[in-house]
Every structure is written in C-alpha cells, then in structure tokens.
Amino acid sequence: MNKNNVIKIISGSKGQFPIKLGIVPNRLAVSIYLHYVPVGGKTVPCWSYVSDGFLSLKQKEIVFTLQSQEGEDTTKFPSQPLQLFLLLYKYATQKSIHAGDVIKLGEKGLFGFPALACTFPLVEIPNAPFTRPTLSAILLTKDEFLAAHTYGLTRVISRLGFEQKRYPCLAANARGRKSINWQPIVQKSQLKNIPRTPVKQASVYMFGGDQVVLNLPVAARTALANGLKKHPANKSLCLLLQLQPTHEGCLVWFAENNATEMHMKTNAAGESIAGSFILLEPGQTNDGASIYEDGYVMDFTPTHWQQFVDAVAAGQFLQIHGSDGGMDFILTWGDQPLFTGEESGDERTSSGNIFKKLLKKFKK
Numbered sequence: 001m002n003k004n005n006v007i008k009i010i011s012g013s014k015g016q017f018p019i020k021l022g023i024v025p026n027r028l029a030v031s032i033y034l035h036y037v038p039v040g041g042k043t044v045p046c047w048s049y050v051s052d053g054f055l056s057l058k059q060k061e062i063v064f065t066l067q068s069q070e071g072e073d074t075t076k077f078p079s080q081p082l083q084l085f086l087l088l089y090k091y092a093t094q095k096s097i098h099a100g101d102v103i104k105l106g107e108k109g110l111f112g113f114p115a116l117a118c119t120f121p122l123v124e125i126p127n128a129p130f131t132r133p134t135l136s137a138i139l140l141t142k143d144e145f146l147a148a149h150t151y152g153l154t155r156v157i158s159r160l161g162f163e164q165k166r167y168p169c170l171a172a173n174a175r176g177r178k179s180i181n182w183q184p185i186v187q188k189s190q191l192k193n194i195p196r197t198p199v200k201q202a203s204v205y206m207f208g209g210d211q212v213v214l215n216l217p218v219a220a221r222t223a224l225a226n227g228l229k230k231h232p233a234n235k236s237l238c239l240l241l242q243l244q245p246t247h248e249g250c251l252v253w254f255a256e257n258n259a260t261e262m263h264m265k266t267n268a269a270g271e272s273i274a275g276s277f278i279l280l281e282p283g284q285t286n287d288g289a290s291i292y293e294d295g296y297v298m299d300f301t302p303t304h305w306q307q308f309v310d311a312v313a314a315g316q317f318l319q320i321h322g323s324d325g326g327m328d329f330i331l332t333w334g335d336q337p338l339f340t341g342e343e344s345g346d347e348r349t350s351s352g353n354i355f356k357k358l359l360k361k362f363k364k
Contacts, residue, residue, distance in 0.1 A: 007021050007022065007082065008021065008022040008025075009021060009022075010022050010029055014075070015075035017032060017033055017034040018031050018033045018128070019031070019077075020032075020052075021082065023053075023082060023085055023086055023089070024053070024086070027056070027089070028052070028053035028054075028085065028086070029051075029052040029053060030049050030050065030051055030052070030082060030085050031049075031052065031128075032047055032048070032049050032050075032077050033047065033048045033050065033125050033127075033128055034046075034074055034077075035048065035125055035126050037065065037067070037123055037171050037172045038171075039067060039164065039166070039171065039172050040164050040165060040166075041165055044068060044172070045068045045074045046065050046067050046068060046123075046172045047065070047066050047068070047074075047077045047078070048063055048064070048065045048066075048123065048125050048128075049063070049065075049066070049081045049082070050062075050063050050125070050134070051063075051085055051088075051089075053089060054088075054089070054092055054097075055132055057092050057093060059092050059096055059097055060097070060132075060133040060134055060135045061132050061133065061134045061135070062085065062118075062134065062135055062136075062137055063121065063123070063135070063136050063137065064081050064084060064085070064137045064173065065122070065123050065136070065171060065172045065173060066078060066172065066173050066175075067172040067173060067174045069175065080110060080111065083110070084105070084110050084116075084137075087105065088103070088137075091103065097118055097135065098118065098135075099118055099119050099120050099135055099201070099242065100119070100153055100198075100200055100242045101117070101118045102115055102116070102117050102118075102140065102145065102148050102149065102153055103115060103117075103118070110139060111139065111173075111176075112175075112176075113140060113141060113173075114140070114141075114145060115140045115142075115144075115145040115148075116137045116138060116139050116140060117138045117140055117148065117153050117156070117157065118135045118136070118137060118138075119135065119136050119138060119168075119169065120135065120136065120243070120244070120245045121134050121135070121136050121245075122136040122138075122169055122170075122171045123136065123171040123172070137173075138157070138160070138169060138173065139177075140156070141177075141178075141179035142179070143179045143180070143181075144156050144160075144179055144180065144182070146182070147182045147185065147186070150186070150192075150196075151185070151189065151196070151240065151276070151277075152196075152198060152240030152241070152242075152276055152277060153242070154240070154241060154242055154243050154250070154274070154275075154276040154277075155185075155253075155277075155294055156180075157169040157243060158243070158250045158251065158252045158263055158276065159180055160180065161250075161263055162252045162263045167249065167250075167266070168243050168247070168250055168263065184254075184255035184256050185253070185255040187255070189253075189255060189293060190292075190293070191238055191277070194236045194238045194279065195235075195237055195238065196238040196239075196240055196277075197227065197237070197238070197239060197240065198239075198240040198241075199217075199220050199224060199239050199240065199241060200217070200220065200242070201219070201220070201242065202214070202215060202216045202217055202239065202241050202242065203215050203241050203242055203243065203247070203274055204239075204274065204275045204277070204278040204295065204296055205273055205274040205275065206272070206273040206275075206291075206296070206327070207271065207272055207330075210322075210327050210328060211289075211327055211328045211329075211330055212278070212296045212298065212327050212328070212329050212330070213330045213331075213332060214239075214278055214298075214329070214331050214332070215244075215332045215333070215334075216312070216332075216333055217333075217334060218315060218333055218334050221313075221315045221333075224312055225309075225312045225313040228308075228309045228312055228313075229309065229313070233282050233283060233302065233305060233306075234282060235282070235283075236279060236280065236281055237280045238278070238279050238280070238295075239277060239278050240276070240277050241274075241275065241277055241295075244274070246272065247272045247273070247274040248264065248265050248268040248269065248270055248271055248272045248273065249262050249263055249264035249265060249268055249270055249273045249274070250262075250263050250274040250275070250276075250294075251263075251273060251274070251275050251276065251291065251293075251294040251295065252294055253293040253294035255293075260291055260293065260294060275291075275294060275295035275296045276293075276294045276295045277295035278295060278296050278297070278298060279292055279295060279296070279298070280297075280298055280300070281297060281298065281300065282300045282302070282305035283300070283302060283305070284299035284300060284301060285301065286299060286301065286323045286324045286326065287299060287300060287304050287320050287323055287326065287329070288322030288323055288324060288325065288326015288327060288328075288329075289322060289326055289327040289329045290326055290327060298329050299326065300320075308320070308331065312331070315333055316331075316333075317330075317331060317333070318330070318331040319331075
C-alpha cells in the first residue's frame with residue numbers, strides 16, 4: 001500500500017466477518033464479507049470486498065469477490081485486493097467508472113491479471129446491509145483484455161459465464177484461472193473486417209422470438225447520429241453493446257464450429273436474449289433482423305435505412321417489419337425497453353424451449 005495510507009480496522013476483528021478497514025483516511029473504506037457462492041456447479045467460500053467511498057465521488061461502489069483456494073484458511077483474507085481499491089479510487093477521482101468499462105491495472109496487475117472489467121452486480125452478499133448502487137469487478141487475462149478491446153466486453157463476459165455455468169458471468173474471481181482461447185474467434189469472426197464502435201449503456205436483445213430490439217441511451221444520441229450521417233449508405237457498421245440486468249439470457253458464439261448457443265438465467269423463459277453487438281447492413285433488398293455469431297444483424301433497404309438514421313437523430317421510436325423470414329426491428333430509448341424482466345412463474349419456464357429452436361431458424 002502507499003505509505004501515505006494507513007490500513008485501520010474500523011469495525012470487526014480478525015477472523016470475524018464482516019471486517020471494515022479504512023484505506024484512505026476519511027475517504028475510502030472496504031468491508032470484507034465471507035460467504036458461499038455457486039461456482040462451476042459447486043458452492044465455494046468466497047470473500048467479497050465492498051467499497052465505501054466512491055459514492056462521495058458521485059459514482060457506484062465496487063464489489064470484488066474472490067474465490068478461496070482449496071484448503072485455504074478462510075479466516076485470513078488476502079490483502080492484495082485492498083491495493084486494487086486504492087488504484088480504482090485514484091482512477092475514479094479523475095474519470096467516471098461505469099458498467100462496461102475495462103481498466104488496465106498497471107505493470108504488476110492483480111494475481112497476474114493485467115486488467116479488470118466492471119459490470120452490473122453479479123453476486124448477492126447475505127446479511128450485508130449494503131443498499132448503495134454497486135458494480136462488480138471481474139479480472140481479465142491479457143487475451144481477454146485484448147478480446148474485450150477488439151470485440152466488446154459483452155462477448156468476453158458471456159463466454160466466461162458459459163464456461164463457468166453461471167449467467168451472465170463468473171461471480172467470483174479465481175487466482176490462477178486459465179484464459180479462454182480467443183484465437184478461433186479472432187481468426188474467424190466476420191466482425192474483424194467491419195468498422196466497430198462501442199455504445200455505452202446501450203443493448204440489443206431478441207424479444208418474443210420475432211423482434212430484435214435496439215435500446216439506446218438518450219446521452220448517446222448526438223454522437224451516434226453524427227456518426228451515422230457520415231457513414232456510407234452501402235457500408236456495414238457494427239455497434240458493440242452491453243448486457244443489462246433485465247436480460248434473461250445472452251448469445252454465446254463458438255467459432256471452432258460456428259455454433260451459437262443461448263446462455264440463460266435459471267428457470268428463464270428466454271423472452272429477452274441479449275447480443276454482444278448489432279451489425280447494421282444498409283443498402284439491402286429486404287428488411288429484417290437475424291442472429292449473427294453472438295449478436296444480431298439488421299438488413300435495411302435504402303428507405304428504411306434513412307428512417308433509422310432520422311430516428312436516431314430525433315431520438316424517436318422506430319419499428320421496421322421484417323420481410324423474407326427476417327425478424328422485426330425496433331429502436332427504443334432510455335429506461336423503457338420492451339422487456340422489464342419482472343414476470344415470474346412456471347408458465348415462463350415452460351415456454352423457454354421455444355427459443356432454443358429459434359437459433360437454427362434465424363441464424364444467418
């Protein structure tokens with residue numbers, strides 16, 4: 001730790017959780033909880049480090065969950081993550097941290113990981129009286145960091161979750177975790193030859209099995225509208241998008257055999273299946289959306305492409321009906337997507353098998 005910062009126990013005691021530690025006097029504290037988390041089909045003890053201090057910077061607090069190793073004394077939490085919170089706090093004093101951000105951790109990294117990703121909360125902490133907005137921090141390997149930079153964080157998050165059998169992503173960071181092999185995706189993804197631009201807090205998802213919904217934040221309207229006006233009306237454009245807590249599942253692409261899978265919440269019906277991106281294809285002879293790798297593609301005739309460009313510029317709702325077997329396309333704005341994720345019950349669960357069939361039907 002920085003010699004100017006003194007770690008001080010604010011509450012709790014050694015081996016008795018939660019323990020609250022002062023990291024930056026009167027500015028940043030971290031509470032450490034010991035609890036059990038489902039990981040890869042089994043339940044393991046984990047420590048969750050929860051910040052207290054980012055709210056004063058008008059930002060969300062950070063939760064970092066670390067999986068214990070086999071035989072490790074869980075009464076002795078690793079101290080290395082405390083340095084991470086100091087680094088993030090310094091970063092947050094200069095720049096806002098949002099869901100979807102990927103942050104480099106410097107030369108040494110943390111536990112050998114050079115970067116971390118921020119996403120919406122991934123784990124519940126029992127008996128934690130913590131009600132402030134939070135972000136979860138997930139460590140990334142070098143290859144995962146490069147993949148997130150190239151193809152967007154959602155592609156990385158969804159694949160990590162699928163491998164760990166947990167939606168949407170692994171909830172606990174594991175020391176020594178092996179990286180996913182990204183070379184097949186780097187070599188075979190059709191996105192590599194297409195201009196790509198990330199849009200923060202935006203998402204795309206399949207709704208009801210026959211509609212693809214692009215939800216954009218109002219704050220992105222001006223920049224995206226200006227970009228679309230300059231973009232050639234016969235050239236492809238890819239928007240890299242994010243997962244939202246309301247989504248019931250997401251697409252995962254396996255480049256090795258060009259197979260797309262659905263990664264789902266437990267007992268979900270599949271009414272809202274997110275994609276990592278949407279590929280915009282103007283200048284086509286028919287309109288319609290379909291599944292493409294781990295995202296969606298939307299074909300626009302010239303007339304409807306202009307309608308889309310105008311709708312983005314004006315911040316307006318837009319619906320384009322698909323033809324020739326394509327799904328409908330819908331553009332929505334802000335905090336009112338079509339699907340809210342609030343429904344529950346056995347009826348939704350029983351209808352979920354329908355959506356697995358859609359992969360074959362709509363894949364392009």
